[in-house]
Amino acid sequence: MRVLITGGFGFLGQRVAGVLLKRHTLCGASIERLVLADRFVPVGSALAADPLVDVVHGDLSEHLEEIFVRPVDVVVHLASAVSAECEADFDLGMSANLDTTRALLEATRAQSATSGPTPRLVFSSSVAVYGSDPALPLPPVVSESTLPTPQSSYGTQKRVCEQLIAEYTRRGFVDGRVARLMTVAVRAGKPNAAASGFLSGIIREPLAGLPAVCPVGPELRVALASPRRTVDGILRIAEVERGPGGLEGGLPVNLPALTVTVADMLATLRRVAGDAVADLVTVAPDPAVEAIVGSWPAVLDNTRATALGLRPDENFESVVRAYVGDHPDAVTAGNGFGAV
Structure with a gap:
């Protein structure tokens, strides 16, 4: 099995990769290669030095042909511009969040069309897809059946990506799964622009x-979730089978x-x-x-x-x-x- 993590050297990407390198399995199969794609690769990274890891350094949309030259079985799509920077720079958010996700979906579609395996793709969406619209205030308790009405560029971009993934899944181009993440705290390291x-x-x-x-x-x-619970949720959404007792329908899953x-x-x-x-x-x-x-x-x-x-x-x-x-x-x- 070949697994791709976008944003592989980000905060969550490193944690997901670390778990997979300890397990050496995903979806019941042995991981042969773990591809970590990111615009920033820390100098001296232990992850980058792992013999199971292939590093793709740079803008994801410019390296998709290189990544998909060999079949990809599972994609964990974590790469994203974050909320405050998307609000400050509309074009950045549209490019990093929407355009890059669309390009990634097209790469999975091309693989499926050439008799390769249909990739299983887990998309990290966000609680930011919800918002209180003046004509439709949020209910006291929100569920997956609550209509998302995002009130930020970031939330809107995530919501559009959710719909694209649902459509590509309906058409059989990808096996898409959407995990809506809560605010992850406490994050280690330096402050980011979220x-x-x-x-x-x-x-x-x-x-x-x-x-x-x-x-x-x-x-x-x-609404918060620790990094540990968030990583558990991402990997569970990746591994769960479709159907009764598993992942039913096309709705996203709000992580706890x-x-x-x-x-x-x-x-x-x-x-x-x-x-x-x-x-x-x-x-x-x-x-x-x-x-x-x-x-x-x-x-x-x-x-x-x-x-x-x-x-x-x-x-x-x-x-x-x-x-x-x-x-x-x-x-x-x-x-x-x-x-x-």
């Missing part, structure tokens, strides 16, 4: 002894959500890491960020994900402790996590 990036930053930076700004009111409710307020998050940080750490966070509302993140639903019906064996994180403290356990070097000494 509007929701502060939901990691208000935990990650203080734990590292650095100040952080919270650009929304503490009363805002958000933990609903918390920003105040809950900050209180958890204070309780488990101490006052000195929590006091590094300053609340300074930014209307542009509030408009984007506040348009997303906070409470989701997890029924469809639960039927596939997926569960939300237990509580926000478990999310923080998982981050500390995975990244002990990113936490300064002398706070409440010294014994973790």
